[in-house]
Amino acid sequence: MNWLIEFFSDPANWSGSSGIPVRLLEHLEFTLAALLPAALIAIPLGLLIGHTGRGALIVVVSANLARALPTLGLLVLIVLLLGTATVLPVLIPLVVLAIPPILVNTYEGIRGVDHDLRDAAYGMGLRGPQVLVRVLVPVALPLILLGLRLAAIQxxxxxTVASYVSLGGLGRYIIDGLATKDYPSVVGGSVLVGGFALAMQGLFALADRLLVSPGVSRRVRTAKIR
Known part of the structure; x- marks a missing residue:
């Protein structure tokens, strides 16, 4: 606790290029820079595979990749191959890491929609793309948001670990603190990362409340109770 107080009460940690506001902004930028392209790749692919039923093997491979991928090893390898002249070599593994949970949850969300609901939509004269956009996506939205939330937290x-290969962000407090035995920085950086992750959780919980239809939310809660 003393280390925590020492870290957050030090004015030097709140100003300059290595201050907490700058490090927070860097971490947010890295997170969004990885999450956005991952979502642009994984969500359309998950919608397409889930709606057509073709290419399900891609989802299986993606799910297994997420469990087996040595992220730090891949990160170090790409940085060694491409260098650190830009941030791109560091972002590539982050994007690869974020794709599987988004893809898998989007696919499962679409495939899990009640077949009676699909049939009713087709019976009303809706075509394939219309059924996907107007019926399946709204019902699958809770799982799609869950995939985004899991990816964001990962x-x-x-x-944070990527700071080991010269990335900025909140991980700098932990990596640099361990290197110099500055334990207040290590503890403070850990708390900041945990707080950042909780803030992301809260953001997606708010998005779920604002974007998901109340009827779908009630249905999801009922399914969980059962």
Whole structure:
């Protein structure tokens, strides 16, 4: 606790290029820079595979990749191959890490929609793309948001470790603190990363409340109770 107080009460930690506001902004930028392209790749692919039923093997491979991928090893390898002249070599593994949870949850969300609901939509004269956009996506939205939330938390955590290969962000407090035995920085950086992850959780919980239809939310809660 004393280390925590020492870290947050030090004025030097709140100003300059290595201050907490700057490090927070860097961490947010890295997270968004990885999450956005991952979502642009994984969500359309998950919608397409879930709606057509074709290419499900991609989802299986993606899920297994997420469990087996040595993220830090891949990160170090890409940085060694491409260098650190830009931040791109560091972002590539973060994007790769974020794709599987988004893809898998989007696919499962679409495939899990009640077949009676699909049939009713087709019976009303809707075509395939219309059924997907107007019926399946709204019902699958809770799982799609869950995939985004899981991906965001994984990226936040891995971006912290990525400071090992010269990335900025909140991980600098932990990596540099361990190197110099500055334990207040290590503890303070850990608390900041945890707080950042909790803030991401809260953001997606708010998005779920604002974007998901109340009827779908009630249905999800009922399914959980059962």
């Amino acid at each position: 990226v936040v955590a891995t971006a």
